[in-house]
Amino acid sequence: MIIFDKLSKRYHNKAGWALTDISVHISPGQFVFLTGPSGAGKSTMLRLIYGAELPSRGTLRVGGADLGRIKAGQIPRLRRNIGVVFQDFRLSAGGTVLENVALPLHVAGMRGKKLIAAAAEIMRRVNLLDKAQCRAGSMSGGEQQRVAVARALATGPPLLLADEPTGNLDPDNAREVMRLLLDAHQAGATVLVATHDPLLLGLVKGARCLHLTQGRFSMDETL
Amino acid sequence: MGGNLWLQAVAVSTLSLCLFIMGLIFLASFSLDGFLNRISTGAALRLVLPSGLNAREGASLALALQEWPEVRSSRYLSPQDGLGRLGRRFGSLNLLEGLEENPLPAIIEVELAADVSPDAFTARLAGLGEVAEVVEARPWLQRLEQIRRLIRLITFALSLVMFLALALVVSNTMRLAVYVRREQLIILDMLGAGRFYMREPFILEAILQALLAGLFSSLGLAALIYIIPLLPETPLWLSAALPLGLPWEIPLYLTAINVLAGLAGSWLGVSRILRLPDVA
Numbered sequence: 239m240i241i242f243d244k245l246s247k248r249y250h251n252k253a254g255w256a257l258t259d260i261s262v263h264i265s266p267g268q269f270v271f272l273t274g275p276s277g278a279g280k281s282t283m284l285r286l287i288y289g290a291e292l293p294s295r296g297t298l299r300v301g302g303a304d305l306g307r308i309k310a311g312q313i314p315r316l317r318r319n320i321g322v323v324f325q326d327f328r329l330s331a332g333g334t335v336l337e338n339v340a341l342p343l344h345v346a347g348m349r350g351k352k353l354i355a356a357a358a359e360i361m362r363r364v365n366l367l368d369k370a371q372c373r374a375g376s377m378s379g380g381e382q383q384r385v386a387v388a389r390a391l392a393t394g395p396p397l398l399l400a401d402e403p404t405g406n407l408d409p410d411n412a413r414e415v416m417r418l419l420l421d422a423h424q425a426g427a428t429v430l431v432a433t434h435d436p437l438l439l440g441l442v443k444g445a446r447c448l449h450l451t452q453g454r455f456s457m458d459e460t461l
Numbered sequence: 462m463g464g465n466l467w468l469q470a471v472a473v474s475t476l477s478l479c480l481f482i483m484g485l486i487f488l489a490s491f492s493l494d495g496f497l498n499r500i501s502t503g504a505a506l507r508l509v510l511p512s513g514l515n516a517r518e519g520a521s522l523a524l525a526l527q528e529w530p531e532v533r534s535s536r537y538l539s540p541q542d543g544l545g546r547l548g549r550r551f552g553s554l555n556l557l558e559g560l561e562e563n564p565l566p567a568i569i570e571v572e573l574a575a576d577v578s579p580d581a582f583t584a585r586l587a588g589l590g591e592v593a594e595v596v597e598a599r600p601w602l603q604r605l606e607q608i609r610r611l612i613r614l615i616t617f618a619l620s621l622v623m624f625l626a627l628a629l630v631v632s633n634t635m636r637l638a639v640y641v642r643r644e645q646l647i648i649l650d651m652l653g654a655g656r657f658y659m660r661e662p663f664i665l666e667a668i669l670q671a672l673l674a675g676l677f678s679s680l681g682l683a684a685l686i687y688i689i690p691l692l693p694e695t696p697l698w699l700s701a702a703l704p705l706g707l708p709w710e711i712p713l714y715l716t717a718i719n720v721l722a723g724l725a726g727s728w729l730g731v732s733r734i735l736r737l738p739d740v741a
């Protein structure tokens with residue numbers, strides 16, 4: 239599903255390498271934690287996977303696409319198959335919960351009653367159905383994160399990326415968000431979660447944990 | 462969208478103004494062209510026939526001339542025809558009321574083909590010996606074509622300038638509209654929205670603005686055409702030069718031009734924002 243092969247990444251506006259010589263093979267259906275201290279390169283790895291950054295050296299393949307050579311016009315299709323959860327949510331703050339959750343479905347071409355029904359089903363799964371018409375921007379951090387997760391799950395993508403999905407949340411909300419990611423994993427999705435919260439690791443049995451230090455892998459273990 | 466309304470209103474007004482000015486240019490050119498057309502019809506030469514020639518001979522001479530390659534058209538006018546025309550031209554003045562005998566000669570009106578010089582034609586005509594006198598009715602006729610070409614050139618240049626102004630207005634409003642929805646666009650980009658999906662609302666907006674601006678500017682022009690002749694201070698030549706109604710081509714051209722500018726502007730405007738670095 240995801241293959242990093244001797245991949246290195248340097249940001250053009252910054253000296254030094256954000257990632258150095260990363261080689262890893264992530265199979266379909268795995269649940270993977272990316273851990274490591276701040277600045278280790280966790281977010282950079284995720285951004286490379288959904289095509290927001292390009293590799294500087296080496297190769298990266300995601301579901302058959304070679305991200306070093308991908309054409310700009312092919313990136314939207316890649317992204318429609320990847321659900322992304324950001325630490326800062328990236329919701330459309332002025333839009334309602336329903337609008338936010340329905341957006342990826344609309345982008346994927348769904349319209350009308352089918353769209354509403356699908357969005358309602360997702361909101362039910364994350365316990366937000368009664369807040370469907372609330373403005374996303376006016377909700378609590380935990381609720382917003384659940385909206386963000388719902389949006390990422392909406393189209394049922396085969397790959398889910400989550401960057402510090404519990405960073406701002408209290409333990410209850412964090413556990414709730416992890417439960418949603420685990421549900422998706424059990425439904426067959428490949429899940430990558432970047433975090434420096436060691437408490438999360440205990441929540442997923444059998445998960446793989448890749449530890450990054452200063453842009454290099456320092457550990458690859460199964461919990 | 463709600464806060465956008467103000468922006469839209471400003472955009473549509475500016476576009477309407479641009480189109481209105483452009484329409485004035487078109488209208489002036491249209492009127493001048495029509496005016497030139499009106500005065501350039503009619504004979505270039507008048508062949509005065511000797512009084513001995515009767516109407517049948519005159520008419521057959523006109524027919525014979527019609528066959529000449531230099532001649533675009535030729536027409537026999539009997540003295541009575543000439544009088545009738547004078548009467549029409551001066552209307553109710555009845556200038557000719559008291560005349561016992563028609564003083565006008567029979568003539569043939571000849572319009573020459575575009576590149577024939579009147580002198581060469583007159584020389585050939587002299588060989589026939591049937592014409593008493595050749596009067597060059599409109600010696601400045603040849604200049605008319607040059608004037609018309611000049612007017613078209615000026616119209617084209619001015620429209621080009623207005624088109625650039627229009628493109629500037631469109632691209633600026635689009636840049637603003639895109640900026641207002643920047644967050645939304647970045648989210649859409651991340652969700653894998655295709656290029657057309659993201660551009661669609663801007664394209665629709667540009668087309669809607671163009672249609673509204675086309676409508677408003679045309680209404681303005683039409684109002685101008687109807688109102689100007691009613692004002693007491695309006696000089697006669699201006700009233701005479703204005704067409705009776707707004708020629709249907711003008712709203713069409715204006716709207717089409719704005720739609721084109723809008724399409725280009727919205728396409729480029731969105732491209733620009735998508736080149737922003739991802740801030741993930």
Ligand SMILES: Nc1ncnc2c1ncn2[C@@H]1O[C@H](COP(=O)(O)OP(=O)(O)OP(=O)(O)O)[C@@H](O)[C@H]1O
Nearest residue numbers: 249251252256275276277278279280281282283434
């Ligand atoms: N857009 C960028 N431009 C330049 N340098 C960047 C950019 N994003 C990240 N970096 C640099 O790349 C390195 C890795 O950053 P990255 O964000 O991947 O770390 P991280 O492991 O996600 O850290 P954190 O836990 O704080 O989120 C850091 O040195 C960072 O300064």
Ligand SMILES: [Mg+2]
Nearest residue numbers: 280281282401
């Ligand atoms: Mg990070």
